[in-house]
Amino acid sequence: MTPLTNLRPAPVIDETTRLLTEHYVFPEVAEQVADLLRRRLADGAYDVGDAAELARLVTADLQSVNGDKHLRLKHHADPVSPEQGAATLESIRRDYDTSLGGAPRVELLDGGVAVVELAPMLFPLEWAAEPLSAALTLASRAQALILDLRDNRGGDPDTVAFVCSYLLDERTHLNTMHWRGGERGEQYWSLPHVPGARFGGSKPLYVLSSGSTFSAAEELAYDLQQLGRAVVVGEPTRGGAHPCKGWTVHPHLEATVPIGRAVNPVSGANWEGTGVQPDIPCAAAEALDRAHALALARPAG
Known part of the structure; x- marks a missing residue:
């Protein structure tokens, strides 16, 4: 008290x-x-x-x-x-x-499926670029990747773009922030180059979500989902897009x-109030096993 x-x-x-x-x-x-x-x-x-x-x-x-x-x-x-x-x-x-800079877990599961947990936040990029690059580079050789955001409560949109850059092949428009008083939105794009190796844009990618996933972590799940790049597995997220x-x-x-609101270039909307809706709904505690089973059933092309 x-x-x-x-x-x-x-x-x-x-x-x-x-x-x-x-x-x-x-x-x-x-x-x-x-x-x-x-x-x-x-x-x-x-x-x-x-x-x-x-x-x-x-x-x-x-x-x-x-x-x-x-x-x-x-x-x-x-x-x-x-x-x-x-x-x-x-x-x-x-x-x-x-938290090892926001990447507390990197693990290789059966079948060449990697898990990278990003928690408890997507920290400011000037801090997090090195540990995130190390974790994502280590996972880049996996046959499929599971990104665990179940315990991630948000962070920095620049860090969202940085992570997405490892999961896409081409520079891609991810999100636009509209600030109070601003006439034009500020666009966020994936990077043309990254330190380390990319997992890339073609191998199977799954994102785990929970009722605790919030803010910038929701943006990461939403951006990848709207691009058709990832399958979201777990629970609807908390619903904070500002x-x-x-x-x-x-x-x-x-x-x-x-001080701003997010607008996704694909949906023209965001996840405020509704949360990110999973493609494969299940309890958060079961999400990793479900995603792993999906990955094993769908080998990389």
């Missing part, structure tokens, strides 16, 4: 509503949510004794209008820097250092506000 020592909830709500109205990708929704937070503050709904409880209450209200799971007031047990984005960066750096930034609004609280 983190007490709200010497701090009323009002300044936290004031700053959160300011960030919402200035940065949220949907200005009309921002106004609705900001009005709701102000009403709830005036009603005393946020008069609670600790930061974690305030974060829970405010997050529920932030997400109540349009269900945007990236719109949050996050609690941090340890005090975090007031610098924009620092709270999230410190947290994910700890995860990076304890990239966000974080701002510290209290030493233990960070407001995360989506």
Whole structure:
């Protein structure tokens, strides 16, 4: 429990509503949510004794209008820097250092089928390029590949493009991000060249998903699925397609506000609210065995 020592909830709500109205990708929704937070503050709904409880209450209200799971007031047990984005960066750096850079498992199964687990995040590319390249290069000689995203909670769209580059033969348009206030979207493409060896665009590829797969991990599954490159096996994902930034609004609280929306060039849509729907639905715990069986039944051409 983190007490709200010497701090009323009002300044936290004031700053959160300011960030919402200035940065949220949907200005009309921002106004609705900001009005709701102000009403709830005036009603005393946020008069609670600790930061974690305030974060829970405010997050529920932030997400109540349009269900945007990236719109949050996050609690941090340890005090975090007031610098924009620092709270999230410190947290994910700890995860990076304890997960082999986001590729904690590379395994060869029977039949020449490789498994590469990407978890717990698709870390910033300046950190993750080396470990991801090593893992994907090692798997490049496999007859089929299973990409395990069941425990991946998101990350960086540049890292999504980097991973896709190992799984395609040609430079390919993957996604377009539309930022608030921008007249044109920012396109994301696979890379013409990669360090190491590609698995390529023709051998069987399966992506494992779960109800915990979120954000950029969903984009990776969705992009490959829409291109007809991968078969998604497992559960529908959480449904968060809006990239966000974080701002510290209290030493233990960070407001995360989506600043853009993804549009896939194939579907013209995204996975917001619905999640990525698997091609082969099954319980997440069974997904690896199902994908392995599929791979064994469909040898590489």
